[in-house]
Amino acid sequence: MSEGPNIVRVAALIGDNARAEVLSALMSGRAYTATELADTAGVTKQTISFHLGKLLEAALITVEKQGRHRYFMLAGPEVASLLESLMGLAFKNEDGSRFTGPRDPALRKARICYDHLAGELGVCVYEQMLQNGIFQQHSGGLDLTEHGRAWFLRLGIDTDALASSKRPLCRTCLDWSERRHHLAGALGSALLTRIQERGWAKQEKDSRVIAFSASGEKALWAMLPPQSTLSVSGQTFTSQRSVDIENIQTIQHT
Amino acid sequence: MSEGPNIVRVAALIGDNARAEVLSALMSGRAYTATELADTAGVTKQTISFHLGKLLEAALITVEKQGRHRYFMLAGPEVASLLESLMGLAFKNEDGSRFTGPRDPALRKARICYDHLAGELGVCVYEQMLQNGIFQQHSGGLDLTEHGRAWFLRLGIDTDALASSKRPLCRTCLDWSERRHHLAGALGSALLTRIQERGWAKQEKDSRVIAFSASGEKALWAMLPPQSTLSVSGQTFTSQRSVDIENIQTIQHT
DNA sequence: CTAATGGTTCGACTAGAATCGAATCATGAG
DNA sequence: CTCATGATTCGATTCTAGTCGAACCATTAG
Numbered sequence: 001m002s003e004g005p006n007i008v009r010v011a012a013l014i015g016d017n018a019r020a021e022v023l024s025a026l027m028s029g030r031a032y033t034a035t036e037l038a039d040t041a042g043v044t045k046q047t048i049s050f051h052l053g054k055l056l057e058a059a060l061i062t063v064e065k066q067g068r069h070r071y072f073m074l075a076g077p078e079v080a081s082l083l084e085s086l087m088g089l090a091f092k093n094e095d096g097s098r099f100t101g102p103r104d105p106a107l108r109k110a111r112i113c114y115d116h117l118a119g120e121l122g123v124c125v126y127e128q129m130l131q132n133g134i135f136q137q138h139s140g141g142l143d144l145t146e147h148g149r150a151w152f153l154r155l156g157i158d159t160d161a162l163a164s165s166k167r168p169l170c171r172t173c174l175d176w177s178e179r180r181h182h183l184a185g186a187l188g189s190a191l192l193t194r195i196q197e198r199g200w201a202k203q204e205k206d207s208r209v210i211a212f213s214a215s216g217e218k219a220l221w222a223m224l225p226p227q228s229t230l231s232v233s234g235q236t237f238t239s240q241r242s243v244d245i246e247n248i249q250t251i252q253h254t
Numbered sequence: 255m256s257e258g259p260n261i262v263r264v265a266a267l268i269g270d271n272a273r274a275e276v277l278s279a280l281m282s283g284r285a286y287t288a289t290e291l292a293d294t295a296g297v298t299k300q301t302i303s304f305h306l307g308k309l310l311e312a313a314l315i316t317v318e319k320q321g322r323h324r325y326f327m328l329a330g331p332e333v334a335s336l337l338e339s340l341m342g343l344a345f346k347n348e349d350g351s352r353f354t355g356p357r358d359p360a361l362r363k364a365r366i367c368y369d370h371l372a373g374e375l376g377v378c379v380y381e382q383m384l385q386n387g388i389f390q391q392h393s394g395g396l397d398l399t400e401h402g403r404a405w406f407l408r409l410g411i412d413t414d415a416l417a418s419s420k421r422p423l424c425r426t427c428l429d430w431s432e433r434r435h436h437l438a439g440a441l442g443s444a445l446l447t448r449i450q451e452r453g454w455a456k457q458e459k460d461s462r463v464i465a466f467s468a469s470g471e472k473a474l475w476a477m478l479p480p481q482s483t484l485s486v487s488g489q490t491f492t493s494q495r496s497v498d499i500e501n502i503q504t505i506q507h508t
Numbered sequence: 509c510t511a512a513t514g515g516t517t518c519g520a521c522t523a524g525a526a527t528c529g530a531a532t533c534a535t536g537a538g
Numbered sequence: 539c540t541c542a543t544g545a546t547t548c549g550a551t552t553c554t555a556g557t558c559g560a561a562c563c564a565t566t567a568g
Contacts, residue, residue: 004346005430007278007337012269016526020262034545047527049546059347068535068544078346082339083261091259093313137391176259225341270556287516303516322514322565496555 013058014086018043019051026061027080028208029115033073035223040206077156077184081173088176108177110210112203116173116188117195117210121217123178128224134168142170144187152187152241155194155223162186266423267312268340272297273305276326280297280315282462294460295464298404322451331438334368335427347357362431363465368459370427370442371449371464375471382478389424394422398441409448409477416440449474 014020021041025032032040037236038048051212052072055061060079064071074080110121117125129135134148144159146154154160163186183191192210195201200216203209212220270272275295277287286294292302306326309315314333318325324493328334364375371379383389388402398413406413417423417440425439437445444465449455459465466474469496 007340007344008269008274010269010344010347011265013265015262015264015266015269017262018526020265022519025259034544043526045545046529046547050526053546057440060343070545078343082343085336086264087263087337089314089332092286092332155438157324194386211408216506231265246356272556290515297556298558299515300517300559304556307516324515 007247008125010058010060013054013060014083016051016186017041018047019055021050022048023060023074023079023083024054025206026072026074027083027112027114029074029112031064031073033069033071037072062202067189074114075170077114077173082183084113084118084174088174088249106204106209110201110212111208112192113173113182113184113208115192116184117192118173118175118177118182119210120178121210121212122182123175123180125220125224126172126181128221128226129183131227132224133227142172144170146159151223152190155191155193157187157188157190162190221241260291260425264312264314267308270305271295271347272301273309276302276305276309277314277328277333277337278462279460280326280328281337281364281366282457283328285318285327287323287325291326298331318433322397328368331368331425331427335438338372338428338430340366342428345430360458360463360465364455364466365462366430367427367429367438367462370438371446372427372429372431372436373464374432375437375464377429377434377464379474379478380426380435380437380478381476383437386478387481396426400425405477406444409445411441411443411448413442416444423474451457 007025011145014023018041022037025040026038034048034052035045035077037052038045041048041051043051050062052063054210055072056063059075061072062075064073110119112118113122116122130137132147132151133145134147134151136143149159159169165186167186170183170187171188172181173184173188174180175182182188195216196203198216198219199213200219201210204211268277272295276291279291279294288302288306289299291306292299293300296304297305306315306317309326310317315327316329317324318327362373364371364373366372367376370376383402384391386401386405387399388405390399394433404415413423417439421440423440424437425442426435427438427442428434429436436442448471450457452470452473453467454473455464455466458465
């Protein structure tokens, strides 16, 4: 018995209401103080301190001290990725009774996943970028193409500067609601930042929802024109994708 | 609070020693009876029955009744994949005090992941298959090439027959020890089966370890010759990979 | 049929974990 | 400096979830 790493510790850590609430909140990519987290988790400060201690010890989150505040955040993309996987499984076996709030459709359309774009839109953008030859796939990863460099530069993102940081440039992350991949890594992060800076979308307060304006969404798609002729591997991708875009109905935010 | 699917349930389920032990055992892809599982988990029959009931209810495992036995197995590849992710995180933050048994190196070299090959060897094989043009990568997935079909046929695997089943043909799965991808899906499963049928390797009893014979490993690599000239995307892949192969030291099984 | 074994159900016990009240430390505002 | 607020520590309490003993159903062996 007991082969392999010790799963129990990590899983048990996530398997508590208060802590899961904390982790979910941190999935927004934002850093929160202990009291804020206590509030969202619905427990007292003492209790949250206890939980945060445990999460820190297991290196699922990190702290940054600033004055008399301590800002907590997810330890890294791997943690976010694991949480998304968990959501995927949980979602599959959901009763349907839960998770039917008004947040739901907006969340599924576009949300933040740690620091990059997820949801229908995230997946769609990623696939469209591939179609446009911005990346080249190879075993176990992605490469930015020369054309891709130019594309990002047009958006005001200097990929060379990003590449010099420790963080891997392009990664993909599996989407729990879509069961397909979206762009993560330094580029995914930079892209979302740019989208927000340009005012195309805005992250809703205290939520993972990314709300796109109609014009913002239009502007984004304008940068990723459908490539009807450029069939990468003989699959019927283009038609499939355009259908996906049609299916994204615009959500009313209350 | 409480956006998204209910993580807690699933995580808490895995976050128990007995249940994690069960799930780990089932990661071998084998089906076990309740009493066998009770034994490996180190609890009584009543207790395991209790746990199995919970795992069933959450659809993490499935049962098949046969006479007076009930055979339990993982519900599917997604569950195995989630467990591997968890192991990845747990492994990263491991003390080092745990997980240093003699099993360790053998497990890391080659192990079964649900029903396909994982570990250094699994990752290596996958990357080598890509090099050999057996697959073609596209957005969010893999395609088998014509050449790949022939390759599998030479191994005695009829890919057309496999393709007609519900299960997706090619998938990839992230390896916890290697942090790289290996081949999953129907093809991954068929490949491992063939490897075992040919006597190249054998799954150790009550373990996830896949023990390759020296000749078996040789035969496998003979089918995947290094492609020094065929550079896919201008990266230094070939040299990198050959180093990886060198690094796989042969393990003595006690 | 009876005996033996696989598996579940019920009830009681217990350990451990989550929770909070109160006190304490740390930092910043005034 | 004092006061207010963020955050942690300690101790006591409560409660849930895992555990097993015993009894009970199901199936097979003989």
